[in-house]
Amino acid sequence: MQLPADYYDQDDSDNVCFLCGNPRYEPLYHVTQFGLDYDFMRCACGLVKQTPMPNEKFFAWFFNSEVFFDAEKTPNNEIWGYRDYFIDEDCRLATSKRRYRKMADVFEKGPRLDVLKIGPATGSFLHVASEAGHRVAGCDMSKRFIAFAKERYNIDIRHGGFEDVDYPDESFDVIIMFSVLENISRPDIFFEKVRRTLRPGGAFIMNFVDMENNVVEALQRDKYFIYRPPITYTFTRTVMTKVLNKYGFGVERTLRDVRVSNLEKVLTLGRWQGAYKLAKALGVERVSFPLWYYPSRIVIARRDDTLLA
Template sequence: MTILSETSPCILCGESGRTAPALRGILRRCTSCGFTWTAPSDDPTPDTELYDEDYFRDGAYRDYFAEHAQRRYEAARRLRWVQTLLRPRSVLEAGPAAGFFLEAARAAGITVDGVEPAAVCVRFAREHLNLPIRQGCFETSPPPSAPVDAVCAFHVLEHVADPHQFLTAAHRALRPGGALAVEVPNIASAAAARQGGAWHALQPAFHRWHFSPPSLTRLVEGHGFRVEHCDTVSVSYYLRPRYWISPRGGWMLVKEWAGAGNPRKPHPRRFDLLRLLATRRERDRW
């Protein structure tokens, strides 16, 4: 995984050479604007080797493909969130993984499309969910034949090589007034501040960029979008209700409530997952 060197310009403010180590050298922080990214590795893993089957079965996930009920619950919650801004007739998802969100959107009568780099996910989506997912990277793939109503990217932007290129592609894919829906880990969460390098969502082997509500808002607005809503939710916000009656679920509920507040409700900044909804502006107005 290739990332910024210590002398590269900050992708958020453009300042060069104004960085400092953070989290015992795991991250670099721009001393001008505060944006953070993963520190360069002496032996980076090529991107083509990062997101193989092991990543989805025993790497970042316990077994992504086996947890169908949980994935569908997450997908339904995310679709309802997107629909608080608009009722899209067409959706393009960047990095849909196995395609559960697109499955939920299709069931709601929405025309769906997706671009996914991991071959194992593309195969699953096509064979098991019958979804029209293309293999490739969203930001370098051809745009859709017609502008779409919504572009969605859930836990994708922190992985991409160039967030500017990604957001430019999203703007190009959307109709005027169309929606961009993004979700990423929140480096400014209460748990991240408390746990430091042990924070579960840090994942420096996979996550290049580490966003806070202000930095994500600034980045998105710099690419022709108007941010309509930005908040945070807990990881447990996406867990099925039956989880809460288990001993593990009850203990998680107590810990999250004590650390950041009611985990079943969004919060402007405290929780681990950062969500943003924005609308596409006309290019001559930004």
């Protein structure tokens, strides 16, 4: 498979590092997967990025494609995105309720907060926040998600990437995103806009796959799911803190991102085909349970303009 050259940022190169401004890259992995060839490079500052860098055209295609929504419809049954995204909605709603409970202190700061979720997908978290009395908003690149969220939860989501949707400055108390960070192609523009759109002292909440002492990476190397085609950058918790501070956010606390999942999700994403076949044969592939995997971590940060140089 060959993707068009204009799906990649031609201005990005080994001479660019948005974090340190002094790029010194070394090759980390050359990946040949999903019928594509690409590299991940590590800068001396710790930041890891894909080259060539997927751009907004790539993501406008990807988030509306079958390779994202349904692996079974792709030629080699490959998991770029999800086996069947919509079948797991019960898991997703249970995960959203659990995440909300764990961050209740943030949402109890006011009776009716303005909450924006970037990339809310099926809208399950916005549904939970809305039921708790908050005013909710969202923007997503996928039209299928927007239609689903409207039908299932009666949640209105705007179409488009966060960078392109027009929000007034200082209009939200909480900006939240899950499984979005690794698909951002221009973090400098993105984080600057998050800061502006958030009220001073407002909470910026996101999750990320922590690459520090990552056991799954040590085992799977370039086969690790974090090195799929739509991943732009990866972060250790140290690098994550540096990024947040650079764009004017102070880290308040982090927590383990426990999700309600099932073996089908975990085993297919981990590319453990044998174990997945066994689970299917036993008929247990869709039994759901809470699990801390990836290892994914949630960061709760606050807009703090005093951090800006």
